[in-house]
Amino acid sequence: MKKILPFAVLVVVLLLALIFPSVDVNNVENSTLDTGDTAWLLVSAALVLLMTPGLAFFYGGMVRKKNVISTMLQSFVCMGVITVIWVVFGFSLAFGEDIGGVIGNPSTFFMMKGMLGNTSWSLMPTVPLVLFAMFQLKFAVITPALITGAFAERIRFNSYLIFICLFIIFIYAPLAHATWHPMGILFEKGVLDFAGGTVVHMSAGWAALASALYLKRRNTPDHTPARISYVILGTGLLWFGWFGFNAGSAGGAGSLAATALATTTTASAAAAIAWVFFDIMLGKKPSAVGTCIGAVVGLVAITPAAGFVTVSNALVIGIIAAVVSNLVVIWRSRTSIDDTLDVFPCHGVGGMVGMLLTGVFANQAVNTANTTGNGLFYGETHLFLVHLAALVAVSVFSFVGAFILLKVTDLISPLRVTPEEESAGLDITQHAEEL
Template sequence: MTKRFAIVPFALLALVVVLSLIFPGLPDGMASVENLEGGDIAWMLVSTALVLIMTPGLAYFYGGMVRRKNVLSTMLQTFIAMALITILWVVVGFSMAFGESFGGVIGNPSTFFMLDGILSQDPWVAAPTIPLVLFAMFQLKFAIITPALITGAFAERIQFTAYLLFICLFSLFIYTPLAHATWHPDGLLASFGVLDFAGGTVVHMSAGWAALVSALYLKRRNEPVHKPSHISYVILGTGLLWFGWFGFNAGSAFGANSLAATALATTTCASAAAAFTWIIFDAVRGKKPSAMGTCIGAVVGLVAITPAAGFVSITHSLTIGIVTAVVSNIMVEIRTRTGIDDTLDVFPCHGVGGMMGMLLTGVFAHESINSAVVTNGLVFGETGLFISHLVALIVVSIFVIVGTWILLKITDLIIPLRVTHEEEEEGLDISQHGESLA
């Protein structure tokens, strides 16, 4: 990062220091503790840590897939989100996602500004047995990994400083409105009956569409070839993602309860089914069963079950994993035959996986699994939930596509998004960070 570009973010960090003096965050009273449960708090502390470890896991997952000269830059693009988005979340992000609702679309930025006084606030309505600050930190981990997911689409060709600006804009103007609309009690999508247990719509579908738009906007690499540098990194990253996903999904029950156990079981089964289906489907088409295919399939299954984890049975989770693996595998094949340079196939895997999970939630959700299901899924003879999800899918897709293109354009006007031809040839590790693998 050059001195010229570093001045603005450094000034913003200085502003954060000043704001911390004005809003010291000290409790100004006692939060309600009568409903807090020690077991739920313990599980949510663990879940929060589990979700965080998914981001380094994603760094390994993506880093192993790119060429050797871009490994460190790709991993850092993911890793830096843990630092930057955390600061943003404390200042206004949490407020915009979960603050007082403005028309069900966005939260009031002043509600929890600088998280001031959050230690004395009563628990969140959907998580009444854990402190509000713990709920805020758990949700932060979702906000961190969402923009990090997009990096796989424009890997090996984006300027680091432009990337930092883009993920800030994406987090504020794409992620927080979707989180608010879906997970706030007064949110627009929540009022429409949309179910998203742990982020299929908010996280994966938004990241997937943003990835596709980004790949189209930045255009193809000079050498659009796929040469994974460390498949062992991909396996390690998949293991960390699968491990952390139990916090992602089971933690979204907001307590150590039977619903968390159900979500853990459906997460396990969907991912296992998708991983095996991916390599079997490859074999049917004459390909060898590969480590890469197994890992990609496992992640696709995790993506697909995310919106459905706490709403469907274990049996149906297997179906969700199998069906989504086949669809995503086909979409990867279709993508390779186009001129779209989605470097690591973020859209076919995360985007399509998220959309399949959203639609299949509308097919298989049942009130016996979760009382939050007001209308059962399509397979049980009721159409309301599926139609709501289909309409929401279209609306959210349009919002993310248009919004991402605008944010990319704004970013590009301020800081050029693409590195130069020479920098791309040299590799982003050296040209952007002055580092390289030994």
């Protein structure tokens, strides 16, 4: 039965595609569509997709040699699984007709209906709706992939596939809807998340912590990274792709996109250097891995703030995020929590720091679409308090929700490999392949 089930799922998807071919086309002229904005978002969507292979190298280089292929595949496979879910009903859950401010109607864009022609999304009116959907898909793809670093080297691949499907449906889609849909509950409360600090990094970070706690420690938790050169390559691809992640979220090729690009690279550079300098201050040698982790932490932290803060404030965000995440990594290493690649300290904590500092440094002069107000740094408290409340709510939802989904997955298919499989390595035991 278990061997037939995956094929049955593909047959169902095939039948749905034949029954709902999405031929409805809106060719009514839409004067707001802009070729320059469309071209930029096409490029941005491609850049964001490149981040997932970049993450595969980033994570793959950090694990032991016997687990490199398995770890990298856990990222790559998201590009297949999540895309299918997104096209069938995932985009509808996130951006479909509002239901209670927390989820979209799954039938709104079922099988991408109503996507073709000149239709556009209300908050990105200058680009085609189908392009907006594909751009947002890339965010959905990388989010569950981020979690994999927490349970690397000890999860069954088939069970992992089940978990990421549940995660997208029950954690990611509701958060995306609540934060980015005009009628979403967090959006209406005034939460600012320019490119996914809350939706992507906090959800992945808290799910990572839940995963590390649920799957418990590896039999031999300490290890030597297999390929540090992979980590450097992955960091470069992530940094490059992040320009699409953040600057693409401006929705067009304008001054806001330029600001987001500038704040993104500034925060990442500042965080990379801050991580290295902080390590030196603690008596450690400056390392390639530390530099790369710092750069990624800076990218994570600036994500919610990229289009709301000045470039000089981006420097501050990068430095603070690097120091805080580094301290949390040190704390985590002294506990029994086996978050293999420190996903929670880097992505979860980095996302939370970025969210809170957005509430500190947001400036309406940077982005006039920000109707919530200025941040704490500019003498206003409302935005910061809104973000503080949202941080608590999103953290509880993501952590508890992920823990429940892990339990459900474990009941369907055991999550953890056997001690013998873990010892032999997941590349051989899960995929019959070797590096």
